[in-house]
Amino acid sequence: MNIESHVIEKGMLAKSASRIMSTIPTNIKNNALLSMADALISRKQEIYDANSLDMKEGKSNGLSASLLDRLLLTEDRIKSMSQGLKEVALLDDPIGEVVRMFTRPNGLQIGQVRVPLGVIGIIYEARPNVTVDAAAICIKAGSSVILKGGKEAFNSNMKIGEIISAAAEKAGLPKGCINLIETTEREAVNKIMTLNQYIDVLIPRGGAGLINAVVNNSTVPVIETGVGNCHVFVDESADFKNAIDIIINGKTQRPAVCNALETVLVHTAIAKDFLPLLYKSLCNNSVELRGCEKTLKILPQTIKAEESDWENEFLDLILAVKIVDSLDEAMEHIYKYGTKHSEAILTKDYNNSQRFLKEVDAAAVYINASTRFTDGSEFGFGAEIGISTQKLHARGPMGIKELTSSKYIIYGNGQIR
The missing domain is CATH 3.40.605.10 (Aldehyde Dehydrogenase; Chain A, domain 1)
Incomplete structure (x- = not known):
């Protein structure tokens, strides 16, 4: 030919x-x-x-x-x-x-x-x-x-x-x-x-x-x-059960697609209570965690995250986890490593949710929902x-x-x- x-x-x-x-x-x-x-x-x-x-x-x-x-x-x-x-x-x-x-x-x-x-x-x-x-x-x-x-x-x-x-x-x-x-x-x-x-x-x-x-x-x-290095920020007011359900869905339903979750950012105020619960659920779904130094102090069994893990689209049952001190730090992390695909905040704080919607630059920005919805069919467009x-x-x-x-x-x- x-x-x-x-x-x-x-x-x-x-x-x-x-x-x-x-x-x-x-x-x-x-x-x-x-x-x-x-x-x-x-x-x-x-x-x-x-x-x-x-x-x-x-x-x-x-x-x-x-x-x-x-x-x-x-x-x-x-x-x-x-x-x-x-x-x-x-x-x-x-x-x-x-x-x-x-x-x-x-x-x-x-x-x-x-x-x-x-x-x-x-x-x-x-x-x-x-x-x-x-x-x-x-x-x-x-x-x-x-x-x-x-x-x-x-x-x-x-x-x-x-x-x-x-x-x-x-x-x-x-x-x-x-x-x-x-x-x-x-x-x-x-x-x-x-x-x-x-x-x-x-x-x-x-x-x-x-x-x-x-x-x-x-x-x-x-x-x-776009490549989908998608994040979820778990704010200090987030509902734990909803947050875990959303993270499990975002990471495990179909890990090899672009709207799958790759990084979880957790507010330091809830990290000690939230991360052990999240870790148990992730382990039950065969997900490997790669955490920052603060995460390792709470979950010492977690693999230490390298710099490349923050920018990686794993497309696999691997999840990066980082503890942050504020909404501003979470948004700064997303600005530095995100690919402008899909980003989510899990929160009960109205002001924080509105700041996240306004300030995060991505094709789809979510409040209290899985990034897996970024899809033509889910948006009612038919095939995409x-x-x-x-x-x-x-x-x-x-x-x-x-x-x-x-x-x-x-x-x-x-x-x-």
């Missing part, structure tokens, strides 16, 4: 399809999404077989348990992908929505309407469900998509892509609306990042290495999705393309509206300037 020619061909197909996609009626897009959902279920055995190959290779290559969990496709996960397509079909179509309309003194009527981005390129790692989520949300947003998954999920992605592409085309969408790069070679990623002629925006979804590589090397405009941690165009969970642009339409009756 000539990789450069292959990528360019996919770009040309996507660009051609994008012109048709921008005018496709809502009902055809919705019918295509429902057909894709049904196809995943009717051909699930093919997906299992492809995923088994990826799992076998992943184990042979020494993938961690958390990465293998992200890679695994079970019956429930395939049903969830299918259901996600159906949920996107139920969402309002943003294309053509009038954002605003106003009349100038000279009689010109000026409107701003939502339009598709065009061709969206997505580079992602070992989660094959992203193939479905990304395709669904791009289709509903009236764009075509080029998908480049990680080598760990290559067989799964190829099979899923084959299934949903065929279903979409059979339902009336243009050939090339869903495109998968059919190679694991790094050269393909490098080419995608310079395909300005065909790709309108590029979205990396994965770990820090992938995101930084795309941000630093792409000539195609990038929407940066990722969590944007930048401030331009989109921030937070990127749903359908975040994958649109706008244009101005002007009605006149002979006005000249």
Whole structure:
């Protein structure tokens, strides 16, 4: 395979399809999404077989348990992908929505309407469900998509892509609306990042290495999705039971995702009473603690935290714990080590909660709730393309509206300037 020619061909197909996609009626897009959902279920055995190959290779290559969990496709996960397509079909179509309309003194009527981005390129790692989520949300947003998954999920992605592409085309969408790069070679990623002629925006979804590589090397405009070094600050007025439940949920439900909890900051006034209770619950959930020097005095069995632990996205059953003297110290720690993804305060103090909301700079800031809610589905957006941690165009969970642009339409009756 000539990789450069292959990528360019996919770009040309996507660009051609994008012109048709921008005018496709809502009902055809919705019918295509429902057909894709049904196809995943009717051909699930093919997906299992492809995923088994990826799992076998992943184990042979020494993938961690958390990465293998992200890679695994079970019956429930395939049903969830299918259901996600159906949920996107139920969402309002943003294309053509009038954002605003106003009349100038000279009689010109000026409107701003939502339009598709065009061709969206997505580079992602070992989660094959992203193939479905990304395709669904791009289709509903009236764009075509080029998908480049990680080598760990290559067989799964190829099979899923084959299934949903065929279903979409059979339902009336243009050939090339869903495109998968059919190679694991790094050269393909490098080419995608310079395909300005065909790709309108590029979205990396994965770990820090992938995101930084795309941000630093792409000539195609990038929407940066974020590494999730997420914190919870347990204030001195926090309810202990709620705090422990929230921390356990944030760390253990799915430790390998970007909205999982990585660091707990505990107010010194409650540390002696709170930390032993937290430690017991974490041990019951097989979580390894890495604590500051003050934490070690209360929990001497804890591993001493290194400087790198404060900035690390563990993506595993590992949790850093630090005792702080004040809300200000907690926010300073988050400012220094956070990745502007999701941050939470657990408190009964209204003033502290409002200061935290106002002063912490992140895509999602919580009071008395788990950071695990930073998710398009949980926010009611349907499937998401990722969590944007930048401030331009989109921030937070990127749903359908975040994958649109706008244009101005002007009605006149002979006005000249």
